[in-house]
Amino acid sequence: MVLSDQPKLAYAFIAREVALMKRYWLWEIVWIVYGAVTSLSVAYIGLAAPAISGGQVDEAAVRRFVLYLLVGTIAWRFLGLVFENIAEIIAWERWEGTIEYTFMAPVPRLTHLAGMCGGTIVRALVISLTTLGAVALFVPVDLSRANTLSALGLLAVGTVAFIGLGIGSACFPLLWTEKGLQMAYIVQAVVLLVSGVYYPTTVLPGALQALSVISPATYVIEGMRRALLDGADLASLWPFVWPALLIGALSIPVGLRLFVWAERFAKRTGRLKRSG
Amino acid sequence: MALDLRQAPRPPSQEVSGHALVARGVAKSFRGKKTIRAVDGVSLHVRRGEIYGLLGANGSGKSTLIRMFSTLLSPDSGDVRVFGHDIAAEELAVKRLINRVSVEASFFKKLSAMENLIYAGRLYGQTGSEARARARTILRRLGIADDRFDEPLEKLSRGMQQKVAIARAFLTAPMLLLLDEPTTGLDIRSKREVQTFVRDLRDGHDATILLTTHDLDEAERLSDRIGILHGGRLVAEGSADELAAQHGGADLEAVFMTVTGRRLEDADTPEDRAR
Numbered sequence: 001m002v003l004s005d006q007p008k009l010a011y012a013f014i015a016r017e018v019a020l021m022k023r024y025w026l027w028e029i030v031w032i033v034y035g036a037v038t039s040l041s042v043a044y045i046g047l048a049a050p051a052i053s054g055g056q057v058d059e060a061a062v063r064r065f066v067l068y069l070l071v072g073t074i075a076w077r078f079l080g081l082v083f084e085n086i087a088e089i090i091a092w093e094r095w096e097g098t099i100e101y102t103f104m105a106p107v108p109r110l111t112h113l114a115g116m117c118g119g120t121i122v123r124a125l126v127i128s129l130t131t132l133g134a135v136a137l138f139v140p141v142d143l144s145r146a147n148t149l150s151a152l153g154l155l156a157v158g159t160v161a162f163i164g165l166g167i168g169s170a171c172f173p174l175l176w177t178e179k180g181l182q183m184a185y186i187v188q189a190v191v192l193l194v195s196g197v198y199y200p201t202t203v204l205p206g207a208l209q210a211l212s213v214i215s216p217a218t219y220v221i222e223g224m225r226r227a228l229l230d231g232a233d234l235a236s237l238w239p240f241v242w243p244a245l246l247i248g249a250l251s252i253p254v255g256l257r258l259f260v261w262a263e264r265f266a267k268r269t270g271r272l273k274r275s276g
Numbered sequence: 277m278a279l280d281l282r283q284a285p286r287p288p289s290q291e292v293s294g295h296a297l298v299a300r301g302v303a304k305s306f307r308g309k310k311t312i313r314a315v316d317g318v319s320l321h322v323r324r325g326e327i328y329g330l331l332g333a334n335g336s337g338k339s340t341l342i343r344m345f346s347t348l349l350s351p352d353s354g355d356v357r358v359f360g361h362d363i364a365a366e367e368l369a370v371k372r373l374i375n376r377v378s379v380e381a382s383f384f385k386k387l388s389a390m391e392n393l394i395y396a397g398r399l400y401g402q403t404g405s406e407a408r409a410r411a412r413t414i415l416r417r418l419g420i421a422d423d424r425f426d427e428p429l430e431k432l433s434r435g436m437q438q439k440v441a442i443a444r445a446f447l448t449a450p451m452l453l454l455l456d457e458p459t460t461g462l463d464i465r466s467k468r469e470v471q472t473f474v475r476d477l478r479d480g481h482d483a484t485i486l487l488t489t490h491d492l493d494e495a496e497r498l499s500d501r502i503g504i505l506h507g508g509r510l511v512a513e514g515s516a517d518e519l520a521a522q523h524g525g526a527d528l529e530a531v532f533m534t535v536t537g538r539r540l541e542d543a544d545t546p547e548d549r550a551r
Contacts, residue, residue, distance in 0.1 A: 009398070015394075097385075100376075100378065101396065267348065
């Protein structure tokens with residue numbers, strides 16, 4: 001097969017992911033409801049800021065605080081889904097029992113992973129946009145000053161970086177069949193903690209602040225806040241764009257290299273099978 | 277209904293020679309608390325167009341060998357060539373020529389037979405509509421009713437799931453089909469249907485089949501030549517008649533006992549199963 005065949009091969013994975021979404025529709029609704037409820041809960045914490053703090057907080061500040069929190073929770077919903085879906089590539093197929101057939105197929109690994117990333121983005125978009133729609137029904141969102149294009153641009157850059165992190169973390173279940181996925185979830189949890197999803201990273205202790213520097217979400221979410229709260233354009237967001245771009249430019253080749261190495265290791269040690 | 281495998285894309289034929297598969301000195305060990313030598317210097321060849329049966333007890337190394345031939349497991353030593361392609365150095369070329377049916381049906385459980393087959397066809401370069409048309413033909417040929425095509429796989433019986441697994445392998449028109457205990461766990465009727473289909477495939481089409489089994493009757497019924505694996509080693513090889521003549525047994529069961537020192541059913545020891 002030649003280069004021109006690769007999009008068709010990659011599409012196999014996108015179509016499969018869409019078919020799985022349809023068949024698991026009830027679970028997808030669960031994730032949407034869960035996401036919406038989480039986002040709403042966070043938004044209500046913002047709305048309750050005056051009552052919780054016991055002080056005077058003016059209405060504009062409350063609106064800004066709510067949007068600040070919502071940007072974090074919705075962006076994290078999207079990026080977290082991208083990370084999770086890709087990190088679960090191996091574990092999911094092992095659970096379904098299809099891993100041997102996918103890895104036996106004459107599809108270059110790069111094409112396989114590109115297809116899975118395509119399917120992942122489709123799923124993350126559907127879930128995140130539905131969650132956003134559901135949240136907007138309950139919480140007034142002030143986007144009068146927002147620069148939506150800049151925010152979407154940053155999210156796109158962040159997606160690339162999270163794809164790299166996800167591919168790197170997908171190696172864990174290849175290396176440790178029983179506990180690999182748990183390790184990937186721990187990586188995700190740490191990224192959530194250090195990336196300033198719900199608060200500025202400046203409130204973190206020194207060691208965690210150091211970790212926040214290498215998390216792409218730190219730059220993406222802070223940049224998105226400036227775009228959506230203050231209307232910042234992409235040029236002025238460059239200090240947030242370039243680190244996320246750099247992390248993406250490094251994490252994807254490193255993640256791919258790790259994945260290929262982990263696949264070879266799994267083939268040597270007999271781990272490339274359904275039951276681990 | 278005839279099944280025309282030639283509708284599917286075929287690999288270039290320049291590599292096709294007299295042998296579909298040649299393995300030389302293949303060995304594989306697994307390290308754990310105790311190192312297990314699952315395959316111990318196996319050399320064999322499978323001629324183009326033949327059905328080669330690998331007979332052995334559970335844990336004799338059959339599945340390990342098949343997994344190495346399927347590119348899912350790397351041999352520690354030795355080399356394997358499929359239609360002249362080295363499985364390590366030319367992995368993608370080998371993958372285009374083979375397919376495998378394993379003892380477990382291994383599907384996306386919530387997807388239907390048709391959705392699973394279309395996905396499989398796409399992985400081998402077919403379009404969705406090509407794969408759908410071919411899948412429909414093969415499923416019908418295997419006796420699966422049209423109204424079951426779109427049901428989630430998890431709702432089909434074990435026998436039907438195994439037939440869909442066989443359909444998946446045939447869908448891609450492999451030059452070398454690796455059948456790893458394809459009838460284990462099937463009822464007698466399904467077993468006979470699968471065996472008939474395997475024979476039809478060999479007789480009517482240009483397919484080479486490597487079949488592993490621990491069923492003496494199946495090995496004798498289907499195979500042109502049989503290799504007996506014991507303790508990871510190939511201890512005897514030949515047609516059923518040749519084996520009987522060489523080892524003085526009246527039947528395959530007697531041959532198995534002569535060359536391994538055990539009856540087939542007694543050979544499934546816990547140590548064997550650990551392989």
